[in-house]
Amino acid sequence: MPQIDSLAYNNGLSQKNPWIKASIGIFLLVLALVSESILCHLVIMVLLFGSLVFVAKLPARRIAKLYTLPLVFLCMSLLAMVLSYQADKIDYLFFAKPFHLGINYASVEVAKKTFFRSMAGISATYFMALTIPINQMIYLLKSLHTPEAFIEQMVLMYRFIAIFFEELHTLERALILRGGYRNKSLMIKSSSIIAGALFDSMMRSFTSYKVALDCKLFDGHFYL
Template sequence: MSNGLDRLSYQSRWFKVAPERKFFVWLLMMVLAFTLPPPGQGILLAVVAAFTCWLLRISFWRWLRFLSIPLAFLLVGVLTILLSVAVEPARMLVAIPLGHYWLGVLPEGLTMANATFWRSLAALAATFWLVLNLPFPQLIVLLRKGRVPRLLTEQILLTWRFIFILLEEAMAIHRAQTLRFGYRTLPQGYRSLAMLVGLLFTRVLLRYKAMAITLDIKLYQGDFHL
Protein backbone atom coordinates (compact mmCIF):
# COMPACT_ATOMS: atom_id res chain seq x y z
CA MET A 1 0.00 0.00 0.00
CA SER A 2 1.21 3.52 -0.71
CA ASN A 3 -0.16 6.89 0.20
CA GLY A 4 -0.80 9.87 -2.04
CA LEU A 5 2.63 11.37 -1.49
CA ASP A 6 4.34 8.10 -2.37
CA ARG A 7 2.31 7.72 -5.56
CA LEU A 8 3.21 11.25 -6.61
CA SER A 9 6.92 10.53 -6.22
CA TYR A 10 6.61 7.67 -8.73
CA GLN A 11 4.95 9.90 -11.34
CA SER A 12 7.56 12.64 -11.01
CA ARG A 13 9.46 13.67 -14.13
CA TRP A 14 12.61 13.21 -12.02
CA PHE A 15 11.70 9.70 -10.92
CA LYS A 16 14.80 8.18 -12.55
CA VAL A 17 17.17 10.93 -11.46
CA ALA A 18 19.78 9.71 -8.97
CA PRO A 19 18.77 10.40 -5.33
CA GLU A 20 22.16 12.03 -4.70
CA ARG A 21 21.40 14.73 -7.27
CA LYS A 22 17.99 15.37 -5.71
CA PHE A 23 19.59 15.63 -2.29
CA PHE A 24 22.17 18.18 -3.46
CA VAL A 25 19.46 20.24 -5.19
CA TRP A 26 17.56 20.22 -1.89
CA LEU A 27 20.70 21.32 -0.02
CA LEU A 28 21.13 24.22 -2.46
CA MET A 29 17.50 25.24 -1.92
CA MET A 30 17.94 25.11 1.86
CA VAL A 31 21.10 27.22 1.75
CA LEU A 32 19.29 29.83 -0.35
CA ALA A 33 16.25 29.70 1.97
CA PHE A 34 18.42 30.51 5.01
CA THR A 35 20.73 33.08 3.42
CA LEU A 36 18.55 35.17 1.09
CA PRO A 37 16.66 38.23 2.36
CA PRO A 38 12.84 38.01 2.58
CA PRO A 39 12.22 39.24 -1.02
CA GLY A 40 14.68 36.63 -2.33
CA GLN A 41 13.05 33.96 -0.19
CA GLY A 42 9.68 34.90 -1.68
CA ILE A 43 11.09 34.49 -5.19
CA LEU A 44 12.66 31.17 -4.20
CA LEU A 45 9.29 30.03 -2.83
CA ALA A 46 7.56 30.83 -6.13
CA VAL A 47 10.28 29.07 -8.17
CA VAL A 48 10.19 25.95 -5.98
CA ALA A 49 6.38 25.84 -6.12
CA ALA A 50 6.36 26.10 -9.93
CA PHE A 51 9.18 23.55 -10.22
CA THR A 52 7.36 21.10 -7.93
CA CYS A 53 4.05 21.42 -9.79
CA TRP A 54 5.80 20.90 -13.15
CA LEU A 55 7.75 17.85 -12.00
CA LEU A 56 4.75 16.15 -10.38
CA ARG A 57 2.18 17.21 -13.01
CA ILE A 58 -0.12 18.64 -10.34
CA SER A 59 -1.98 21.92 -10.00
CA PHE A 60 -0.84 24.76 -7.81
CA TRP A 61 -3.97 24.36 -5.63
CA ARG A 62 -3.14 20.73 -4.93
CA TRP A 63 0.37 21.75 -3.90
CA LEU A 64 -1.17 24.32 -1.56
CA ARG A 65 -3.34 21.62 0.02
CA PHE A 66 -0.22 19.60 0.81
CA LEU A 67 1.35 22.67 2.37
CA SER A 68 -1.73 23.74 4.34
CA ILE A 69 -1.20 21.56 7.43
CA PRO A 70 2.40 22.61 8.24
CA LEU A 71 1.52 26.15 7.17
CA ALA A 72 -1.08 26.33 9.96
CA PHE A 73 1.59 25.47 12.56
CA LEU A 74 3.94 28.01 10.98
CA LEU A 75 1.34 30.78 11.22
CA VAL A 76 0.76 30.04 14.91
CA GLY A 77 4.50 30.26 15.56
CA VAL A 78 4.84 33.50 13.62
CA LEU A 79 1.89 34.98 15.52
CA THR A 80 3.62 34.32 18.85
CA ILE A 81 6.70 36.16 17.56
CA LEU A 82 4.65 39.04 16.18
CA LEU A 83 2.62 39.80 19.32
CA SER A 84 4.22 41.33 22.40
CA VAL A 85 2.99 42.38 25.84
CA ALA A 86 4.17 45.68 27.32
CA VAL A 87 3.29 48.11 30.10
CA GLU A 88 3.43 51.18 27.83
CA PRO A 89 2.17 51.19 24.22
CA ALA A 90 4.43 54.05 23.11
CA ARG A 91 6.71 51.92 20.88
CA MET A 92 3.97 49.67 19.55
CA LEU A 93 2.72 50.00 16.00
CA VAL A 94 -0.68 48.56 16.98
CA ALA A 95 -1.82 48.05 20.58
CA ILE A 96 -4.87 46.68 22.40
CA PRO A 97 -5.38 47.35 26.14
CA LEU A 98 -5.58 44.29 28.39
CA GLY A 99 -6.10 45.51 31.94
CA HIS A 100 -2.86 47.17 33.07
CA TYR A 101 -0.94 45.83 30.03
CA TRP A 102 -0.98 46.30 26.28
CA LEU A 103 -0.98 43.59 23.61
CA GLY A 104 0.46 44.78 20.34
CA VAL A 105 3.12 44.68 17.66
CA LEU A 106 6.62 46.06 18.17
CA PRO A 107 8.75 47.13 15.17
CA GLU A 108 11.46 44.56 15.93
CA GLY A 109 8.80 41.87 16.42
CA LEU A 110 7.32 42.68 13.01
CA THR A 111 10.77 42.47 11.39
CA MET A 112 11.58 39.16 13.08
CA ALA A 113 8.16 37.66 12.27
CA ASN A 114 8.48 38.69 8.62
CA ALA A 115 11.97 37.16 8.33
CA THR A 116 10.90 33.97 10.13
CA PHE A 117 7.80 33.55 7.97
CA TRP A 118 9.53 33.77 4.61
CA ARG A 119 12.57 31.77 5.69
CA SER A 120 10.45 28.96 7.14
CA LEU A 121 8.06 28.93 4.19
CA ALA A 122 10.90 28.71 1.66
CA ALA A 123 12.60 25.92 3.65
CA LEU A 124 9.28 24.10 4.00
CA ALA A 125 8.63 24.29 0.25
CA ALA A 126 12.14 22.96 -0.45
CA THR A 127 11.63 20.05 1.96
CA PHE A 128 8.28 19.24 0.37
CA TRP A 129 10.00 19.24 -3.01
CA LEU A 130 12.40 16.57 -1.78
CA VAL A 131 9.67 14.46 -0.11
CA LEU A 132 7.41 14.59 -3.16
CA ASN A 133 10.19 13.69 -5.63
CA LEU A 134 12.07 11.04 -3.64
CA PRO A 135 10.45 7.56 -3.59
CA PHE A 136 11.09 5.58 -0.44
CA PRO A 137 13.44 3.02 -2.10
CA GLN A 138 15.63 5.90 -3.24
CA LEU A 139 15.62 7.26 0.31
CA ILE A 140 16.98 3.92 1.54
CA VAL A 141 19.70 4.08 -1.13
CA LEU A 142 20.55 7.62 -0.05
CA LEU A 143 20.77 6.58 3.62
CA ARG A 144 23.07 3.68 2.76
CA LYS A 145 25.38 5.86 0.70
CA GLY A 146 25.38 8.40 3.52
CA ARG A 147 26.74 5.72 5.89
CA VAL A 148 23.68 5.97 8.13
CA PRO A 149 23.81 3.12 10.72
CA ARG A 150 22.04 0.02 9.45
CA LEU A 151 19.92 -0.27 12.59
CA LEU A 152 18.55 3.26 12.11
CA THR A 153 17.80 2.55 8.44
CA GLU A 154 15.91 -0.60 9.38
CA GLN A 155 13.91 1.33 11.98
CA ILE A 156 12.97 3.93 9.36
CA LEU A 157 11.93 1.16 6.98
CA LEU A 158 9.74 -0.55 9.58
CA THR A 159 8.22 2.75 10.72
CA TRP A 160 7.36 3.61 7.11
CA ARG A 161 5.73 0.21 6.65
CA PHE A 162 3.69 0.44 9.84
CA ILE A 163 2.45 3.93 8.98
CA PHE A 164 0.68 2.41 5.98
CA ILE A 165 -0.63 -0.50 8.06
CA LEU A 166 -2.00 1.97 10.60
CA LEU A 167 -3.65 4.11 7.93
CA GLU A 168 -5.10 1.09 6.13
CA GLU A 169 -6.66 -0.33 9.30
CA ALA A 170 -7.96 3.09 10.45
CA MET A 171 -9.60 3.73 7.06
CA ALA A 172 -11.21 0.27 7.03
CA ILE A 173 -12.66 0.71 10.54
CA HIS A 174 -13.83 4.26 9.81
CA ARG A 175 -15.52 3.14 6.59
CA ALA A 176 -17.37 0.36 8.39
CA GLN A 177 -18.49 2.76 11.14
CA THR A 178 -19.65 5.34 8.60
CA LEU A 179 -21.76 2.76 6.74
CA ARG A 180 -23.45 2.00 10.08
CA PHE A 181 -24.09 5.74 10.72
CA GLY A 182 -21.53 5.79 13.52
CA TYR A 183 -20.85 9.51 13.06
CA ARG A 184 -24.42 10.73 12.60
CA THR A 185 -24.43 12.78 15.81
CA LEU A 186 -21.65 14.33 17.86
CA PRO A 187 -21.97 12.02 20.94
CA GLN A 188 -22.23 9.00 18.68
CA GLY A 189 -19.18 10.21 16.78
CA TYR A 190 -17.13 10.41 19.99
CA ARG A 191 -18.16 6.85 20.89
CA SER A 192 -17.26 5.62 17.42
CA LEU A 193 -13.90 7.38 17.60
CA ALA A 194 -13.13 5.71 20.95
CA MET A 195 -14.04 2.33 19.48
CA LEU A 196 -11.87 3.05 16.45
CA VAL A 197 -8.82 3.74 18.62
CA GLY A 198 -9.33 0.56 20.65
CA LEU A 199 -9.90 -1.63 17.59
CA LEU A 200 -7.01 -0.01 15.76
CA PHE A 201 -4.55 -0.92 18.52
CA THR A 202 -5.76 -4.54 18.54
CA ARG A 203 -5.72 -4.96 14.76
CA VAL A 204 -2.26 -3.43 14.38
CA LEU A 205 -0.93 -5.88 16.99
CA LEU A 206 -2.48 -8.74 15.00
CA ARG A 207 -0.85 -7.45 11.81
CA TYR A 208 2.47 -7.23 13.63
CA LYS A 209 2.16 -10.84 14.82
CA ALA A 210 1.33 -11.94 11.27
CA MET A 211 4.43 -10.15 9.97
CA ALA A 212 6.58 -11.73 12.69
CA ILE A 213 5.31 -15.20 11.74
CA THR A 214 6.05 -14.48 8.09
CA LEU A 215 9.61 -13.42 8.92
CA ASP A 216 10.12 -16.57 11.01
CA ILE A 217 8.93 -18.74 8.12
CA LYS A 218 11.45 -16.99 5.87
CA LEU A 219 14.24 -17.73 8.41
CA TYR A 220 14.70 -14.10 9.41
CA GLN A 221 18.05 -13.70 11.21
CA GLY A 222 17.72 -10.13 12.41
CA ASP A 223 18.84 -8.28 9.25
CA PHE A 224 16.82 -6.93 6.36
CA HIS A 225 18.31 -7.01 2.88
CA LEU A 226 18.43 -3.28 2.15
Protein backbone atom coordinates (compact mmCIF):
# COMPACT_ATOMS: atom_id res chain seq x y z
CA MET A 1 0.00 0.00 0.00
CA PRO A 2 2.67 2.64 0.88
CA GLN A 3 4.63 1.62 -2.22
CA ILE A 4 1.61 2.06 -4.51
CA ASP A 5 0.74 5.36 -2.84
CA SER A 6 4.28 6.67 -3.28
CA LEU A 7 4.39 5.64 -6.94
CA ALA A 8 0.96 7.18 -7.60
CA TYR A 9 2.14 10.61 -6.45
CA ASN A 10 5.57 10.47 -8.09
CA ASN A 11 5.25 9.66 -11.77
CA GLY A 12 4.94 11.40 -15.10
CA LEU A 13 1.16 10.91 -15.25
CA SER A 14 0.21 11.90 -11.70
CA GLN A 15 -0.78 15.46 -12.67
CA LYS A 16 -2.55 14.56 -15.91
CA ASN A 17 -6.32 14.68 -16.39
CA PRO A 18 -7.80 12.00 -14.08
CA TRP A 19 -10.84 11.58 -16.35
CA ILE A 20 -8.63 10.46 -19.23
CA LYS A 21 -6.67 8.04 -17.04
CA ALA A 22 -9.81 6.58 -15.46
CA SER A 23 -11.53 6.25 -18.85
CA ILE A 24 -8.55 4.43 -20.36
CA GLY A 25 -8.23 2.13 -17.35
CA ILE A 26 -11.94 1.27 -17.14
CA PHE A 27 -12.26 0.77 -20.91
CA LEU A 28 -9.30 -1.62 -21.03
CA LEU A 29 -10.51 -3.41 -17.90
CA VAL A 30 -13.93 -4.02 -19.46
CA LEU A 31 -12.27 -5.04 -22.74
CA ALA A 32 -10.10 -7.54 -20.87
CA LEU A 33 -13.17 -9.05 -19.21
CA VAL A 34 -15.33 -9.39 -22.33
CA SER A 35 -12.68 -10.31 -24.90
CA GLU A 36 -11.94 -13.97 -25.64
CA SER A 37 -8.76 -13.18 -27.59
CA ILE A 38 -5.47 -13.93 -25.88
CA LEU A 39 -3.77 -11.57 -28.34
CA CYS A 40 -6.04 -8.76 -27.14
CA HIS A 41 -5.09 -9.52 -23.53
CA LEU A 42 -1.39 -9.52 -24.41
CA VAL A 43 -1.74 -6.16 -26.18
CA ILE A 44 -3.45 -4.68 -23.11
CA MET A 45 -0.72 -5.98 -20.80
CA VAL A 46 2.15 -4.71 -22.98
CA LEU A 47 0.46 -1.37 -23.66
CA LEU A 48 -0.24 -0.62 -19.99
CA PHE A 49 3.11 -1.89 -18.71
CA GLY A 50 4.88 0.17 -21.39
CA SER A 51 2.83 3.24 -20.46
CA LEU A 52 3.82 2.92 -16.81
CA VAL A 53 7.51 2.44 -17.63
CA PHE A 54 8.07 4.79 -20.59
CA VAL A 55 5.36 7.44 -20.10
CA ALA A 56 4.88 7.52 -16.32
CA LYS A 57 8.63 6.87 -15.85
CA LEU A 58 8.11 4.28 -13.11
CA PRO A 59 10.81 1.64 -12.40
CA ALA A 60 10.04 -1.56 -14.31
CA ARG A 61 11.39 -3.71 -11.48
CA ARG A 62 9.08 -2.16 -8.89
CA ILE A 63 6.06 -2.55 -11.16
CA ALA A 64 6.95 -6.19 -11.87
CA LYS A 65 7.27 -6.80 -8.13
CA LEU A 66 3.68 -5.63 -7.62
CA TYR A 67 2.51 -8.55 -9.76
CA THR A 68 4.05 -11.12 -7.40
CA LEU A 69 1.18 -11.46 -4.92
CA PRO A 70 -1.64 -11.58 -7.53
CA LEU A 71 0.39 -14.13 -9.50
CA VAL A 72 0.67 -16.42 -6.47
CA PHE A 73 -3.10 -16.46 -5.93
CA LEU A 74 -3.74 -16.76 -9.67
CA CYS A 75 -1.42 -19.75 -10.04
CA MET A 76 -3.06 -21.47 -7.06
CA SER A 77 -6.48 -20.94 -8.64
CA LEU A 78 -5.30 -22.20 -12.04
CA LEU A 79 -3.84 -25.32 -10.46
CA ALA A 80 -7.26 -26.20 -9.06
CA MET A 81 -8.80 -25.35 -12.43
CA VAL A 82 -6.61 -27.59 -14.61
CA LEU A 83 -6.83 -30.66 -12.38
CA SER A 84 -9.91 -32.78 -13.05
CA TYR A 85 -11.24 -36.26 -12.33
CA GLN A 86 -12.80 -38.57 -14.94
CA ALA A 87 -13.80 -42.20 -15.14
CA ASP A 88 -11.43 -42.72 -18.08
CA LYS A 89 -8.19 -41.17 -19.29
CA ILE A 90 -9.00 -40.66 -22.97
CA ASP A 91 -8.57 -36.88 -23.04
CA TYR A 92 -5.85 -36.57 -20.43
CA LEU A 93 -2.50 -35.02 -21.23
CA PHE A 94 -1.28 -36.37 -17.91
CA PHE A 95 -2.96 -38.45 -15.22
CA ALA A 96 -2.13 -40.12 -11.91
CA LYS A 97 -3.00 -43.78 -11.41
CA PRO A 98 -5.27 -45.23 -10.15
CA PHE A 99 -7.54 -42.21 -9.58
CA HIS A 100 -7.62 -40.76 -13.13
CA LEU A 101 -6.81 -37.38 -11.63
CA GLY A 102 -5.04 -35.34 -14.26
CA ILE A 103 -4.96 -32.56 -16.82
CA ASN A 104 -6.95 -32.56 -20.05
CA TYR A 105 -7.02 -30.33 -23.13
CA ALA A 106 -10.24 -28.51 -22.19
CA SER A 107 -9.04 -27.52 -18.71
CA VAL A 108 -5.72 -26.28 -20.11
CA GLU A 109 -7.52 -24.06 -22.63
CA VAL A 110 -9.81 -22.61 -19.96
CA ALA A 111 -6.87 -22.01 -17.60
CA LYS A 112 -4.86 -20.34 -20.37
CA LYS A 113 -7.66 -17.91 -21.21
CA THR A 114 -8.31 -17.23 -17.52
CA PHE A 115 -4.63 -16.49 -16.91
CA PHE A 116 -4.27 -13.93 -19.69
CA ARG A 117 -7.66 -12.35 -18.96
CA SER A 118 -6.74 -12.00 -15.28
CA MET A 119 -3.32 -10.55 -16.05
CA ALA A 120 -4.84 -8.01 -18.44
CA GLY A 121 -7.41 -7.05 -15.80
CA ILE A 122 -4.70 -6.73 -13.13
CA SER A 123 -2.66 -4.54 -15.50
CA ALA A 124 -5.63 -2.22 -16.05
CA THR A 125 -6.27 -2.02 -12.31
CA TYR A 126 -2.62 -1.25 -11.56
CA PHE A 127 -2.60 1.40 -14.27
CA MET A 128 -5.40 3.26 -12.48
CA ALA A 129 -3.96 2.66 -9.01
CA LEU A 130 -0.48 3.88 -10.01
CA THR A 131 -1.52 6.95 -12.01
CA ILE A 132 -4.56 8.26 -10.10
CA PRO A 133 -3.58 9.52 -6.61
CA ILE A 134 -6.17 9.50 -3.83
CA ASN A 135 -6.89 13.24 -4.17
CA GLN A 136 -7.78 12.78 -7.84
CA MET A 137 -9.85 9.72 -6.97
CA ILE A 138 -11.86 11.82 -4.52
CA TYR A 139 -12.32 14.47 -7.21
CA LEU A 140 -13.65 11.85 -9.65
CA LEU A 141 -16.06 10.40 -7.10
CA LYS A 142 -17.37 13.84 -6.15
CA SER A 143 -17.81 14.74 -9.82
CA LEU A 144 -19.89 11.58 -10.25
CA HIS A 145 -22.05 12.68 -7.29
CA THR A 146 -21.05 9.67 -5.22
CA PRO A 147 -22.66 9.76 -1.75
CA GLU A 148 -20.49 11.64 0.75
CA ALA A 149 -20.74 8.79 3.26
CA PHE A 150 -19.08 6.43 0.75
CA ILE A 151 -16.24 8.87 0.03
CA GLU A 152 -15.66 9.52 3.74
CA GLN A 153 -15.54 5.80 4.50
CA MET A 154 -13.11 5.28 1.62
CA VAL A 155 -10.80 8.03 2.90
CA LEU A 156 -10.89 6.65 6.46
CA MET A 157 -10.13 3.13 5.23
CA TYR A 158 -7.32 4.48 3.06
CA ARG A 159 -5.81 6.33 6.02
CA PHE A 160 -5.92 3.41 8.43
CA ILE A 161 -4.66 0.90 5.85
CA ALA A 162 -1.72 3.24 5.19
CA ILE A 163 -1.03 3.52 8.94
CA PHE A 164 -1.32 -0.26 9.32
CA PHE A 165 1.25 -1.03 6.63
CA GLU A 166 3.61 1.69 7.83
CA GLU A 167 3.55 0.28 11.37
CA LEU A 168 3.92 -3.27 10.05
CA HIS A 169 6.97 -2.29 7.99
CA THR A 170 8.56 -0.53 11.00
CA LEU A 171 7.98 -3.48 13.35
CA GLU A 172 9.26 -6.02 10.82
CA ARG A 173 12.47 -4.08 10.26
CA ALA A 174 13.02 -3.77 14.02
CA LEU A 175 12.58 -7.52 14.54
CA ILE A 176 14.81 -8.40 11.58
CA LEU A 177 17.59 -6.19 12.95
CA ARG A 178 17.26 -7.94 16.32
CA GLY A 179 17.35 -11.40 14.77
CA GLY A 180 13.69 -12.14 15.38
CA TYR A 181 13.46 -14.48 12.38
CA ARG A 182 16.53 -16.65 13.00
CA ASN A 183 14.55 -19.87 13.42
CA LYS A 184 11.01 -21.21 13.33
CA SER A 185 10.22 -20.74 17.03
CA LEU A 186 11.51 -17.15 17.01
CA MET A 187 9.56 -16.45 13.83
CA ILE A 188 6.30 -17.60 15.47
CA LYS A 189 7.05 -15.56 18.59
CA SER A 190 7.95 -12.50 16.49
CA SER A 191 4.71 -12.82 14.52
CA SER A 192 2.69 -12.81 17.75
CA ILE A 193 4.62 -9.75 18.96
CA ILE A 194 3.90 -7.94 15.69
CA ALA A 195 0.18 -8.83 15.89
CA GLY A 196 -0.10 -7.49 19.46
CA ALA A 197 1.91 -4.36 18.72
CA LEU A 198 -0.11 -3.65 15.58
CA PHE A 199 -3.40 -3.93 17.48
CA ASP A 200 -2.11 -1.58 20.18
CA SER A 201 -0.77 0.88 17.62
CA MET A 202 -4.01 0.95 15.63
CA MET A 203 -6.08 1.54 18.76
CA ARG A 204 -3.78 4.39 19.83
CA SER A 205 -3.97 5.87 16.35
CA PHE A 206 -7.77 5.67 16.40
CA THR A 207 -7.89 7.35 19.83
CA SER A 208 -5.54 10.15 18.72
CA TYR A 209 -7.58 10.67 15.56
CA LYS A 210 -10.82 10.86 17.55
CA VAL A 211 -9.32 13.37 19.99
CA ALA A 212 -8.09 15.52 17.09
CA LEU A 213 -11.56 15.51 15.52
CA ASP A 214 -13.19 16.41 18.84
CA CYS A 215 -10.78 19.32 19.26
CA LYS A 216 -11.83 20.60 15.83
CA LEU A 217 -15.53 20.35 16.80
CA PHE A 218 -16.18 17.57 14.30
CA ASP A 219 -19.86 17.59 13.26
CA GLY A 220 -19.94 14.27 11.41
CA HIS A 221 -18.83 15.56 7.99
CA PHE A 222 -15.30 15.80 6.58
CA TYR A 223 -16.11 18.34 3.84
CA LEU A 224 -13.77 16.72 1.34
